[in-house]
Amino acid sequence: MLSYARVDRWLSRFNGPQTIGHSAPFWGAVLFVIGLGIAVPYIVGGYDLVNFTGFVLMLFLAMGLCFIWGFCGILSLGQGAFLGLGGYTYGVVGINLIEAQGNTDVALIAGLIVPVLLAAVLGYFMFYARLKGVFVAILMLVVTLLFQTFLNQTAGVQWHIGKAYLGGNNGLGRFSAGITELPSLKLGIGDLVYEFVGTSPAFYYLVFGLAAITFLGLRMMVNSRIGYIMVAIREDPDRTEAFGYDVRLIQLLVFCVGALLAAFSGILYVGWGGFIDPSAFGIYNNILPVIWVAVGGRKSLEATVVSTIFLLWLSQRLAIGGEYAFIVLGGILVIVMMLAPEGVMTSMLDYWARWRRRGAASGRRTGDI
Amino acid sequence: MEVLSFIFSLLYQYADSIALLLLSSVGLIIIFGMMGVINMAHGELMMIGAYVTAWSYHAGVPTGFAIIMGGIGAGCVGILIERLIVRRFYGQLLASLVATWGLSLVLSQSFLLLFGPGPKGVPTPFGSFTVGQLSYSYYRLVMLASALAMILGVWALFTFTRFGVQARSTMENPEVARALGINTSAIYALTFGFGSMLAGLAGGIFALTALIEPNFGQSYTVVAFITVVVGGGADFVSGLFASALILAGVKTIIINQVNILLGQVAMMVTALIIIRLMPTGLSGYFERIRLRVGRR
Numbered sequence: 176m177l178s179y180a181r182v183d184r185w186l187s188r189f190n191g192p193q194t195i196g197h198s199a200p201f202w203g204a205v206l207f208v209i210g211l212g213i214a215v216p217y218i219v220g221g222y223d224l225v226n227f228t229g230f231v232l233m234l235f236l237a238m239g240l241c242f243i244w245g246f247c248g249i250l251s252l253g254q255g256a257f258l259g260l261g262g263y264t265y266g267v268v269g270i271n272l273i274e275a276q277g278n279t280d281v282a283l284i285a286g287l288i289v290p291v292l293l294a295a296v297l298g299y300f301m302f303y304a305r306l307k308g309v310f311v312a313i314l315m316l317v318v319t320l321l322f323q324t325f326l327n328q329t330a331g332v333q334w335h336i337g338k339a340y341l342g343g344n345n346g347l348g349r350f351s352a353g354i355t356e357l358p359s360l361k362l363g364i365g366d367l368v369y370e371f372v373g374t375s376p377a378f379y380y381l382v383f384g385l386a387a388i389t390f391l392g393l394r395m396m397v398n399s400r401i402g403y404i405m406v407a408i409r410e411d412p413d414r415t416e417a418f419g420y421d422v423r424l425i426q427l428l429v430f431c432v433g434a435l436l437a438a439f440s441g442i443l444y445v446g447w448g449g450f451i452d453p454s455a456f457g458i459y460n461n462i463l464p465v466i467w468v469a470v471g472g473r474k475s476l477e478a479t480v481v482s483t484i485f486l487l488w489l490s491q492r493l494a495i496g497g498e499y500a501f502i503v504l505g506g507i508l509v510i511v512m513m514l515a516p517e518g519v520m521t522s523m524l525d526y527w528a529r530w531r532r533r534g535a536a537s538g539r540r541t542g543d544i
Numbered sequence: 545m546e547v548l549s550f551i552f553s554l555l556y557q558y559a560d561s562i563a564l565l566l567l568s569s570v571g572l573i574i575i576f577g578m579m580g581v582i583n584m585a586h587g588e589l590m591m592i593g594a595y596v597t598a599w600s601y602h603a604g605v606p607t608g609f610a611i612i613m614g615g616i617g618a619g620c621v622g623i624l625i626e627r628l629i630v631r632r633f634y635g636q637l638l639a640s641l642v643a644t645w646g647l648s649l650v651l652s653q654s655f656l657l658l659f660g661p662g663p664k665g666v667p668t669p670f671g672s673f674t675v676g677q678l679s680y681s682y683y684r685l686v687m688l689a690s691a692l693a694m695i696l697g698v699w700a701l702f703t704f705t706r707f708g709v710q711a712r713s714t715m716e717n718p719e720v721a722r723a724l725g726i727n728t729s730a731i732y733a734l735t736f737g738f739g740s741m742l743a744g745l746a747g748g749i750f751a752l753t754a755l756i757e758p759n760f761g762q763s764y765t766v767v768a769f770i771t772v773v774v775g776g777g778a779d780f781v782s783g784l785f786a787s788a789l790i791l792a793g794v795k796t797i798i799i800n801q802v803n804i805l806l807g808q809v810a811m812m813v814t815a816l817i818i819i820r821l822m823p824t825g826l827s828g829y830f831e832r833i834r835l836r837v838g839r840r
Binding site for chain 1 (some may be wrong): 632639645763766819
């Protein structure tokens, strides 16, 4: 039986004070967006779908940064390090194992584990040293730029891991076989293997489904006990420590989750385009997520999702007209930080809530968002 | 003789590394160290200094004056940035970091769009000398000397002049400074402009040895932050020197023995370890030792 009370109870684990939206209209809108997402391959065709897939797969990177920065106060300017490392690891392992195994399961898992290990080591150094937030941010930028510098100079044939040639500026490839195309995602066991070709609707549904699950999972997490502790750390780490929580450990774990999500974007990026080069570690993969998250509203997963898709679309439109994209995006970031430091969507919702409350005070109908 | 020339070449590289660290962070010790503003557009100010230097040089200005023009240009841009943007972010470290990072993207991309890949380079002056088999450029030594002169100048300015005292009191306690009749808003703008000018001068000095392009400054920003953070905030001048001596030392040795990339990694790791062991930086550590010795 599907009763309203049961749905309400089931939804309650995704609702709470850490997230905006818990009313029936809100969840109706979420369902509508999910429905729209499912319908996309039927509405737009070929090239536009491939394009849109490219936007959606960046949501993991954006939601990861929103999770660590917006909810736990850890700003990282180097999420590109985890994205790039995830993509490279997936590619290297995939190239080496695809023929022997016929699938990329191991590559996928390796592409997730290696960046998380890096995050654990870096996080241990940074959080257990009680490094200030700004230094964590800058240090991560240094780390990712070092990766880029290293990979840029690996053009020679001596730089290879098994059959995978790092290839310097040209990007990772199977140089010996003359193939630079990296393996697409082939998941399954034994003969039950399905290949998610990057340009296919199947790949889109994979990415979209994972993004929806991640969104709900993160919503559940920030409204659970650990979410409360995360927000407490964001607001006042010393007081949280005084209450007996291990601030450093939680920061470390949260940071690893952010790295995991960034790595996911990297792996899906390789599965989508079949290509990765050192610019994955470069300045744009680091600054763009910060722009998406800050402009929408870093304390809201919903705002992050909307602004990420919108700004990706906007930068692509601008890129067609010339090289204005990054000037406009940087300009938007500066203006938003000055006028609406909490993000455009969060500020707008705040105004709306205040307006409604004023309405309530003067006797009008009240309600929650 | 072999050994002597090897030692000389090592020392020369060491001096060069020190000059690089000191020059890239000399503006930042004022803007970040004194004012507490995380200016991620620091490298872009250096880039502007380099551009103005190159333009001035090709317009017929003698090299030395061209560098000064670069400093003035970056200083003016710095005052503009302070008035328009940075002014709103005093006391908010993360917000100033994000906003100025956006600004750095705007600046570098605008220069790319407006001026293309970059101006023609400026030839390195002063010629070279030979020790053993190898020839060395005098200019690299001039770079170190000018870095030292700039830091000495900063120290003298903030210690002996009226402006320096007013600036320090403003950063220490703006309310009291204002009550004493200091125009703190002008002091903020001037101090930021002065820091930017030093960044521009450094950019101009680098312009004579490096390729000038819109991403010219990117790498200097992070190097400058590492140097300043390792130096710590208790005493900028001694902290900066200690930090540059240690980091450049590690870098020189590793570059010489292994390769350039590992040299950079080693510098990073050293910085990490120093911050891990001494969270207040080198100068904070010196201060603690001094206090401990004083108590005995």
